[in-house]
Amino acid sequence: xxxxxxxxxxxxxxxxxxxxxxxxxxxxxxxxxxxxxxxxxxxxxxxxxxxxxxxxxxxxxxxxxxxxxxxxxxxxxxxxxxxxxxxxxxxxxxxxxxxxxxxxxxxxxxxxxxxxxxxxxxxxxxxxxxxxxxxxxxxxxxxxxxxxxxxxxxxxxxxxxxxxxxxxxxxxxxxxxxxxxxxxxxxxxxxxxx
Amino acid sequence: xxxxxxxxxxxxxxxxxxxxxxxxxxxxxxxxxxxxxxxxxxxxxxxxxxxxxxxxxxxxxxxxxxxxxxxxxxxxxxxxxxxxxxxxxxxxxxxxxxxxxxxxxxxxxxxxxxxxxxxxxxxxxxxxxxxxxxxxxxxxxxxxxxxxxxxxxxxxxxxxxxxxxxxxxxxxxxxxxxx
Numbered sequence: 065x066x067x068x069x070x071x072x073x074x075x076x077x078x079x080x081x082x083x084x085x086x087x088x089x090x091x092x093x094x095x096x097x098x099x100x101x102x103x104x105x106x107x108x109x110x111x112x113x114x115x116x117x118x119x120x121x122x123x124x125x126x127x128x129x130x131x132x133x134x135x136x137x138x139x140x141x142x143x144x145x146x147x148x149x150x151x152x153x154x155x156x157x158x159x160x161x162x163x164x165x166x167x168x169x170x171x172x173x174x175x176x177x178x179x180x181x182x183x184x185x186x187x188x189x190x191x192x193x194x195x196x197x198x199x200x201x202x203x204x205x206x207x208x209x210x211x212x213x214x215x216x217x218x219x220x221x222x223x224x225x226x227x228x229x230x231x232x233x234x235x236x237x238x239x240x241x242x243x244x245x246x247x248x249x250x251x252x253x254x255x256x257x258x
Numbered sequence: 259x260x261x262x263x264x265x266x267x268x269x270x271x272x273x274x275x276x277x278x279x280x281x282x283x284x285x286x287x288x289x290x291x292x293x294x295x296x297x298x299x300x301x302x303x304x305x306x307x308x309x310x311x312x313x314x315x316x317x318x319x320x321x322x323x324x325x326x327x328x329x330x331x332x333x334x335x336x337x338x339x340x341x342x343x344x345x346x347x348x349x350x351x352x353x354x355x356x357x358x359x360x361x362x363x364x365x366x367x368x369x370x371x372x373x374x375x376x377x378x379x380x381x382x383x384x385x386x387x388x389x390x391x392x393x394x395x396x397x398x399x400x401x402x403x404x405x406x407x408x409x410x411x412x413x414x415x416x417x418x419x420x421x422x423x424x425x426x427x428x429x430x431x432x433x434x435x436x437x
Contacts, residue, residue: 087328113351114321114347114350114351117324118321119321120322120325121325121328123321124286124325124326124327124328124333125326126329127286127311128286128325128327128329132329146321149318156311242355242356243354246327249328250328250330258417
């Protein structure tokens with residue numbers, strides 16, 4: 065096995081020097097903790113349930129906010145549960161959406177059982193087959209730096225699989241109050257709560 | 259309604275569905291196709307002010323509409339009753355974050371159903387929605403569609419509610435299996 069990336073270091077690097085126009089959606093479990101560990105931000109929307117939905121939340125947000133960049137940070141298991149979303153996203157071609165799949169080949173939250181990617185499914189190739197014009201498999205920080213620079217380009221939908229070590233760093237928990245996080249996010253974009 | 263009622267396409271309610279959504283400033287219409295929704299889908303696709311998004315499975319729409327609302331815009335999910343079953347777990351997103359959710363559900367397994375495989379989900383649709391915290395209204399006559407959908411849209415977008423309008427099979431008309 066290659067030396068896979070430390071998930072916290074990879075996500076912190078991806079969100080370093082974060083621009084004001086970057087909106088982030090996280091899939092449930094460790095990706096939410098990773099983004100939280102990199103620094104809580106009103107422009108983050110953390111999912112705690114609805115497994116398989118993170119990419120679609122990102123699509124809806126990207127379509128409603130075409131002048132902002134939208135980054136979905138999720139895990140390989142979460143992404144696979146809503147695999148059809150990749151087909152839906154590919155047909156919509158949101159130029160401002162990037163999906164970053166933190167891929168440790170396991171279900172990290174539930175006891176490190178092997179996942180489909182761990183058993184051979186190449187999510188980046190699936191996305192390419194669905195019609196994503198740009199996909200990547202990243203296993204070093206140089207690749208993370210390259211992806212970060214592309215976030216602001218908004219010139220085509222992207223999916224990057226980031227190969228990470230299968231470990232569980234200490235949890236850094238975002239708020240579980242979905243209403244609060246929703247209203248905080250919308251306020252950051254200038255929208256009042258109902 | 260007599261069994262030889264004219265085809266639904268000639269009635270006004272399919273157009274009403276689209277017009278009510280427009281009146282409520284819906285900018286995103288996401289759907290898994292159904293014959294009963296074909297008019298609204300066609301009008302949505304033709305409208306340059308509306309993002310129309312075909313889904314591979316209905317629960318995708320719940321996530322999509324949550325994202326659109328985070329971005330300040332309103333949308334609606336068009337689906338068939340069988341698709342309500344696909345949505346069950348994802349409805350937690352609307353419940354926990356109180357995202358506005360407007361669903362328009364065409365019923366199968368509801369009345370004069372030829373295909374019994376539609377019946378289990380069709381008979382469970384309204385109860386399942388209620389169990390997951392979705393408010394429901396049911397239209398069986400053409401004149402009910404517009405006011406019920408208007409009411410549901412109001413409670414979704416102004417009250418952060420999860421709302422579903424069920425369009426009954428008597429309204430839609432019997433599916434012709436043998437031509």
